[in-house]
Amino acid sequence: MNASSPLPTDSDAFRTAVRDFLSEALTPELIRAGERTTSVFSDFEAGRQWQSILHQRGWGAPDWPLEYGGTGWDIQQRYIFQEECRQANAPTPVMMGIQMLGPMLMHFGTPSQKERFLPGIISGENVWCQGYSEPGSGSDLASLKTTADHDGDDFIVNGTKIWTSMAHYSDWIFCLVRTDKAVKPQAGISFLLVDMATPGITVKPFTSLDGEIEQCQVFFEDVRVPADNLLGQENQGWTVAKSLLEFERGGQHFTIDLKKQLSKIQRMMSTETCRVSGDPTFAYRVAETQIDVMALEQTELRIKGSLTAGDNPGALSSLVKVSGTELGQCCAELLIEAAGQSAIPWQSEVLAPSYSGSTAAASESVTTMAEYINSRATTIYGGTAEIQRSIIAKHVLGL
Amino acid sequence: MNASSPLPTDSDAFRTAVRDFLSEALTPELIRAGERTTSVFSDFEAGRQWQSILHQRGWGAPDWPLEYGGTGWDIQQRYIFQEECRQANAPTPVMMGIQMLGPMLMHFGTPSQKERFLPGIISGENVWCQGYSEPGSGSDLASLKTTADHDGDDFIVNGTKIWTSMAHYSDWIFCLVRTDKAVKPQAGISFLLVDMATPGITVKPFTSLDGEIEQCQVFFEDVRVPADNLLGQENQGWTVAKSLLEFERGGQHFTIDLKKQLSKIQRMMSTETCRVSGDPTFAYRVAETQIDVMALEQTELRIKGSLTAGDNPGALSSLVKVSGTELGQCCAELLIEAAGQSAIPWQSEVLAPSYSGSTAAASESVTTMAEYINSRATTIYGGTAEIQRSIIAKHVLGL
Amino acid sequence: MTMTEEQTMLWDTADRYLRDHTDFNQRRDQIAEAIYNQPEKWQAFAEMGWLAMPFPESLDGLNFGLREIAILAELCGQYLVTEPLIDALAVASTVLIRSEQAATLVPGVISGDLIAIAAIDEPTAGSRLSPSCTLSQTDSGWRLQGKKYWISAGASATHFAVLADSSNGLAWVLVAKNAAGLSCETFPTHDGKGGANCHFDLPISDDQILLMGDAAAEALSAFRECAMILSSAETLGAAQAALDTTVDYTKQREQFGQPLASFQALQHRMANMLIQTELTRSLVYSACDAADHDSPDRGRFARAAKVKSAAVGRKVTQEAIQLHGGIATTDEYIVGHFFKRVTALETWVCSKGEALQEFIALDAKKVASANSASRH
């Protein structure tokens, strides 16, 4: 991993173009949806609307290849685009289809599967959720029990999936199911695409710790799925999913959000009413976090560099996910301390993009408590911090 | 563990008496030996001399019962005694005989063993070392391989012990040996007392990281040990040793030294030439460490309270050892930062109690680097921090 | 050094009552309906004498120390009590008790009818120690003007004890929640206590002025110390409960064919949680004792307990969530609620950062006085 890491060189013209587009396209309500985002996802409807606007502009999936509707931007441009969207407080749509399923469809899908599913994903018309975890299978994913049995040209699916983000809004679910119980766990898993409208599917939403609903449990009772909806070979689902997990980990730019949070902390520190404004240790902790974020940013750039060079960034992705999420938690802690008592009100209604009234919490702290609470989940979902560390131990250190 | 913890109530008269004795008995050379102590042990000869002085005063082993030469002091008084000794910079003798072997001899020894060994221990005439660890058996002590085979009325010992502190100065060694290879590891171990002058024993001292010699490897080649020197029943050595480990952990007052280190740090912080004197974060880190030391001190008092009440403090001892050693490392870090560049000289000769010349290091930092280096060993010897945490997990949390 | 018999009895009784009268799902429902203080529970607290604990016998109190009140606070943490117990007792035992109106007010506190909650935080540039809320003399008498925000348990208050600035220095003013001229917005909070934001602009009669000047400042200092200790005790109870929940869960939950509790990395982390929780316990109890014995170190101990408990409460409840995994991120599972309560306690009345700064100041004083003593 001895790669040198030049500093980012901004492409100013590109940035200006993006910025101009954003200032035209973003309505006040969309911006409020972006501002009042307390987790990975913004308000669902605002997110869907924004995805449709992006798609119309041709920017629906900048990471995709041109042939499937991508933008043809280089890595640097995609980074700038993401950065500008966050800076402008654009809402974040539900991205499982674009970020996760899309690349796998392109790689493993049949021509007709690609034709059938990719357009709906990029346009935002079809929202997808991910059905991996089960109540008994969290970190130990390979032990999953949901079955898909052959019945003529169909599969019959029975079982349940949990921690299925946004399932209650989703049109489709991509899931891992067991198609062979006789072989060892990973070898008997297949990858299925299932229409959420199929009879036999029920969705039970969970209220999260912050009071909002994002996670669901999905129940399958004799759900009939056409064999055409199998992605990849039967019993090869683990291979498909593994490449997805790799992609999920490699594709994240944590430092865009981290730098935004740090700016907010610095802004708050410099206001007179802030409880921590006179506390030198707070300033030092912010500085140490800043330095850690700089280190992560340079590491992201190193990885991007090796992607450009065609190398496999490998388990550096696990490193970025662990550091990125833990630094996010660190920023959330600094924010909650800066907000102090002013963050205690819990008013769900003010998170709606349509809400423009006053808030019981201080205006800069409306989302602080929910963000702090939700930050704890970031080291759990998408492969826990423990799993990431085990991956590093095994694949990088060879332990 | 819901015990209430009153603050210590000093017995002023007792303290004064101890203080008076110390100011009379401690020579400048003994005090220098105390001041220039960089690990658990002071200069060996100074320590032996001090033990002899204490013994003459009747204070050779305050923790022992009266009948064996103890002082009859209560726990509070023993704490004060220890505190005053440290404050006055009395040297620390080699204490394995008094702190570890003594109590076990009292508990498991035959009358003739007690009569034969205890007087030499308390007077400091016979210095003992501990032979537990072996090159292949560190944390996994029960896997030890040194054998003791019957030969008439004797045992013949073969094998090697490692990390044997002060073996090169010791007259005797108490060790764990394997007397039965057929049973499961812990069941075939016996506890032997061995005269270091016996033919077949060789001692190879190690230079420690700080350049001093304290640790040794001891080799046994057909070493003949009378069966009379067996402590406890044959093959019951593990039981004897276990109670020893318990005793070692329960008997420590870490906060006496920790408070002394903190005072030194605060003294250094308030001098103009100190690199960290103007750094508010350093002051905060010192304060947080102080608070942790207060918490540990109150925990030590809770344990002392439950000892007085006759309860078994159990695994709280592991807690104290983990916290005490890790806080000691924390203080050593603060000291090394306060000393800054002034601690880099490495002059072994200045550590001798007879040395009264100038030093290349700043006078207050002469021992700082060695103390910092040696602090790293405190979470390794006597049961690593990992072993202590596993004990807590198993015996307190029932995991 | 174990608990006294009286303390053990108090613990056992309170533990039994709270266990029998706590239902996690019911608690969630109540909070959803904005019920933060159940009248029958509060009445039971009164009947068991909990609301009488800090007061002298002359006022029909039980004359208990902080060590005993801290037992209740610890159990409040363990059982996630939303009733304003520590909130009301902290104010009553330090502010109301010092006022000339004590004989009139305390009986109401003991009976459960008077729930006075401290209103100290402000949205403007004033601080909790030097308020911008003013009590001023007008031609027609006193007038209280200003804002007090983010009052934890404010939704359960019958009255507010308002910290204001006056020409005589600090003042504590008692205002009924339904008083004309007080506009009070209540809101839910993530810890289930329910809060309030208040705008005051109303006339104040002499008997509403509890304390003024030095006496008010002294009461503020006592109130803060009491709040630091009680918040530490409640944090301790919540941390211990979060640890216990985690230990139970990891023993049952299997992954990779074995219980989570058998994974060494998790074992060591739970060992750390225990170590830190026990160290905190020692400091919290000692802080109570120091206050009850009026030790010269009482201020240092209160702040040490606050600093340590805030750090440990945060860390332990965060770890509890992490070691549980997904289930802990839902509102339907208890462990995250310990985390949310501990988070609220972190900033209640005095933050960890403030306590640490005050600890350093007190320590410098102590070192200075020790030095000057040794020079004589």
Added chain:
Amino acid sequence: MTMTEEQTMLWDTADRYLRDHTDFNQRRDQIAEAIYNQPEKWQAFAEMGWLAMPFPESLDGLNFGLREIAILAELCGQYLVTEPLIDALAVASTVLIRSEQAATLVPGVISGDLIAIAAIDEPTAGSRLSPSCTLSQTDSGWRLQGKKYWISAGASATHFAVLADSSNGLAWVLVAKNAAGLSCETFPTHDGKGGANCHFDLPISDDQILLMGDAAAEALSAFRECAMILSSAETLGAAQAALDTTVDYTKQREQFGQPLASFQALQHRMANMLIQTELTRSLVYSACDAADHDSPDRGRFARAAKVKSAAVGRKVTQEAIQLHGGIATTDEYIVGHFFKRVTALETWVCSKGEALQEFIALDAKKVASANSASRH
């Protein structure tokens, strides 16, 4: 974004040379004999061009950037080089090069004959930034008076570059180690570099005065930045080597019937060591690039690298010892020596605390200028 071909070649050559010419036991013996700079090694460094790297071609230098010199520094950390490589290059490339005497002095540096080491620390109330050591004008010319202590690698110096205070502001003065009027005590150090304490009281000729006033201050600033980056790079190399050693050891060493490397708690700690080492690597290389490209952020990056590497170097080498156990506490085993070297690097020229304070100051400036820019 991988290393350039030239950089890879440099790395490989240096790596091969150091591997072939490093023997851990020999190193210990030499240190015991107070040999910190082996003449034949130093000569080899010179012949390989390492001592010529930072200088312009006009002075027969190789005109390399910090990124290349950092490769050597990293390898010095990995191979525990005691020769004064980074010490000499840092001074020569920032102080000597700026002086009018550069053309005379640099050839000596390149040939290996002149080893000038910075003397900046003082035992008295002066600081490294505002010395109490004075260069004053007397009737008979200049005179240097004062003490410089704890000079790392001072034992290997042929000359000292002394930072002094003069009536014209700061001054850098070059003094031969054997000069009359310089009393120099050398001593061993735990990291094997060998140090010196110096008392100066001697006349100084004009050609010994390298820089004065603003130019001297500018050189000090450049020297410090260079030292921060090179100490970070060497720390990185030592941390990586300590990690590698630990991984190898835990794979071989068995306890409880299985390799240490199979214990999950230890695996996760080694994963943390890797994560932190890689994050540090990114910052160190970026700090080099920022300096080599004269980026406006170069000062911030240098301090960030110093802060991060000091924290990570300490933590990683401490963990390396802990995960080894007893064997790591002996001087006969290599891993503790990485720890000792990293400890010495922590305070060399600029401590972590100082770097952090300076980072905050630079950051405040950056925020202020960004704000003022956005107002226009």
